[in-house]
Amino acid sequence: MGVLCKVVDLILFLTFLSVSVVTPVMDAQLFLPQSMFPNAFISLFKWYTTITQDYLLMEKPYFFTALIKLEVFFLLPLALLNIYGMLTSKPWFNTTCIIFGTSLFTCATAMLGELIVSEKSSDKLVMLYSPFWGSGVLALLRGLLSQNGKASATIGNGPAALGSKKIA
Numbered sequence: 001m002g003v004l005c006k007v008v009d010l011i012l013f014l015t016f017l018s019v020s021v022v023t024p025v026m027d028a029q030l031f032l033p034q035s036m037f038p039n040a041f042i043s044l045f046k047w048y049t050t051i052t053q054d055y056l057l058m059e060k061p062y063f064f065t066a067l068i069k070l071e072v073f074f075l076l077p078l079a080l081l082n083i084y085g086m087l088t089s090k091p092w093f094n095t096t097c098i099i100f101g102t103s104l105f106t107c108a109t110a111m112l113g114e115l116i117v118s119e120k121s122s123d124k125l126v127m128l129y130s131p132f133w134g135s136g137v138l139a140l141l142r143g144l145l146s147q148n149g150k151a152s153a154t155i156g157n158g159p160a161a162l163g164s165k166k167i168a
Contacts, residue, residue, distance in 0.1 A: 015135040019079040094143045101139025108133035
């Protein structure tokens with residue numbers, strides 16, 4: 001069971017790292033002015049959309065733009081917090097992992113739903129977005145089913161423990 005937890009943690013670490021890099025470099029170009037990005041990032045964005053024919057990034061539908069803004073302003077900070085929490089074994093990591101997983105799962109479900117139903121997408125594009133759906137499920141389960149008892153012990157010894165001190 002310990003090896004499985006380590007594998008899940010590695011997958012989640014790579015997911016957090018991916019969101020931390022891809023979101024500001026690629027996804028933010030969807031709604032921020034091009035002048036904010038170096039030419040290399042703009043070229044990378046154009047190359048990616050050309051190679052994958054990612055019509056969501058090329059056509060910028062409103063729902064997708066809203067989901068990308070959610071990624072930039074909510075998921076990106078959570079990914080950075082989760083990297084820090086994971087590397088330093090913080091007791092709140094399970095909670096932020098649940099929040100991250102729920103949000104990522106929800107966003108990926110909406111995106112995959114569009115890709116699967118749409119006549120515009122390819123199987124390749126669906127395969128590019130699918131791992132994020134799975135990572136959302138993993139993050140949610142990691143937060144809920146964690147073997148680490150530190151978080152619950154810390155919460156259980158919170159403010160109620162202060163009342164048990166003797167005042168002299």
